[in-house]
Amino acid sequence: MTSPDDFDQPFPTGEANDAFAQYFTGQSYLAPLAGGSVPVSNVSFEPGCRNNWHVHHGSAGGGDQVLLCTAGSGWYQAEGEEPVSMVAGSVVRVPAGTKHWHGAKADAWFSHLAFITPGEGVSNEWLEPVTDEVYGQLSTNDGK
Template identity: 40%
Template sequence: MTKAIVCAVAAALSVATLAHAESMQISANGSRPSAKGPDANFTGSVVVDPLYAASADTHNSGGLVSFEPGARSAWHSHPAGQTLIIVSGTGWIQEDGGAKHTVKPGDVIWTPPGLRHWHGATSSNGVSHIAITNVKDGKNVEWQEKVSDAQYLD
């Protein structure tokens, strides 16, 4: 991981990790099993590696999401917003009605609450990002319909 990415991740997580801690908690690598991204919410091959869950102290969750070439999320929104930190590869992200943007390692994307969007790999390259997703009333995402091939390639 590059120094810029490490700094971005550290800054984004510092509020969550420092808030009201009685003692440090270490979640050992390998203790959080990877999961395939559900077919209802993703097109193509997607792996989600949970990093941490929301709690009374953090109010957000974190995960490393890896998309193979051509893989993407469905349209969705986040009731309390989301930050993505691109850690490897090349991807695309698009808000409803907006232009599709190319994202690369070190890019940090803030998606405001309620903004309909999708993100994933390009058609020829995979991409991985850390997703820090805020929680509101116990919910962090509102899934919608899948992004069509025409929308994805447009």
């Protein structure tokens, strides 16, 4: 599978995520699905693509991120915790203030719906890339 058009998923793949390319290793795609106080986007990752470590901030109930895998196979990992393998139907809640990353496995496309809970002071802080060494260990042992 070399093109996002070949990737079978229930939501649009969207356009190349060029606005945030500096925070990704590899190519990602973004399809905004709903706006308003809880915007929802479909984010698709080509095989091997992952985002940098990052933290969602917020208070008064805001800043939690929810990831709902809709297709493919990927990883989620919070700092200091074991990686979580995600497949269609997997759901991860990332509490505000948690340093984490997510992205596709080395040999699979990956898509998830992503949204952030509304609240006060909601923001995103992008950090360093996930190193090839760290990512390579995950992709060879399937997270075990």
